[in-house]
Amino acid sequence: MKTAPTTRRAVLATLALGLSAGPAFAQGAGDWPKRQPIKIVAVFPPGGSVDQVARILAPALGQQLGQTVIVDNKGGASGSIGTAAVVQSPPDGYTLAVVFDTHGVNPALIPGLPYDTTRDLVPLVLVGTSPMVLATHVNSEFKTFADVVAAAKARKPVSYGSIGNGSLGHLAMSLLARNGNLEWTHVPYKGGGPLMQDAVAGHVPLSIGSVFVTKPHLDSKRMRALAVTSSRRSEVLPDVPTIAESGFPGFDAPAWWAVLAPARTPPEIVRRLNEELNKALKNPDIARKLDAQGIDVVGGTVDSARAFIDKQVATWSKVVKDNNIKAD
Incomplete structure (x- = not known):
């Protein structure tokens, strides 16, 4: 998921040159989608949630459109390398991107991003959201989220682990600390696996990670969930309170996934892709x-997806700036 800073700059500079030489106009939409296979670029490596979302959607979309849909993993630089490749592709409906919540953070976190997140891409659909879970070892002194807040307000040592600097978990905890005048220490890990390994062993007092990465350890009773970051309780963790209902009204920091296309994709193709993606998301097997x-x-409209992503960009750009957060 992460690229060394020097390598990242070199790769993004190369992509920037490619973008400047990109197509000047969209090709006609008359024969879409029959001309060639559709490619979905998963902007993270195989095995993660972005890859899984792309591979869940691809066969359903292919069946509905009567066209082959393939998944191409282009990871690196928190998803921005794959996203830049999609921006550079012809805006003809044959190259799409599945992005993660880092898409809303990258404009503030990565200097010299070789595309404009708002202008160079059109959201096709917001696939879904997921709360992150603040959890602790089952034998921890923290029995509730209120215990964590009390310790932080008393300036007792409180540390938490996330999947890395600039991750949504890191930003959510930074926002919470600033809003609540709390103090805690961030311990960045290189992904969910290493984070949960240390959390389960009790080496880091708190962890903030996705439901997917945390729930197996809650089910095994080795970890205890304290709160979720979404505005509503999770359907799979209905007994775990939200941070919003635990003294921080309005707090909402969900993980999310969306499908995007180059900005100059013809409107009729954008409309058709939105319809087909919504149809796929309503399929009980896909759900x-x-x-x-x-x-x-x-799911929902293109406009609702755009409004959601624009809000994410605005929210997390301010958090990055206010807390002087840097990428690894």
Whole structure:
């Protein structure tokens, strides 16, 4: 998921040159989608949630459109390398991107991002959201989220682990600390696996991670959930309170996934893709598979997806700036 800073700059600079030489106009939409296979770029490596979402949607979309739909993993630089490749592709409906919540953070976190997140991409659909879970070891002194807040307000040592600097978990905890005048220490890990390994062993007092990565350890009774970051309780963790209902009204920091296309994709193709993606998301088999990933299906219009993403960009850009957060 992460690229060394020097390598990241070099790769993004190369992509920027490619973008400047990209197509100047969209090709006609008359024969879409029959001309060639459709490619969905998963902007993270195989095995993660972005890859899983892409591979769940691809066969359903292919069946509905009567066209082959393939998944191409282009990971690196928190998803921005794959996203830049999609921006650079012809805006003809044959290259799409599945992005993660880092898409809303990257504009503030990555200097010299070789595309404009708002202008160069059109959201096709918001696939879904998922709460993150603040959890602790089962033998921890923290029995409730209120215990964590009390310790932080008393300036006792409180540390938490996330999947890395600039991750949504890191930003959510930074926002919470600033809003609540709380103090805690961030311990960045290189992904969910290492984070949960240390959390289960009790080496880090608190962890903040997705439902997908945390729930197996809650089910095994080795970890205890204290709160979720979404505005509503999770359907798979109905007894776990939200941070919003635990003294921080309005707090909402969900993980999310969306499908995007290059901005100049013809409107009729954008409209058709939105319809077909919504149809796929309403398929009970697709919904079940996404639910198994801890994802609550959203769907909806292009405009609602755009409004959601724009709000994410605005929210997390301010958090990054206010807390002087840097990428690893």
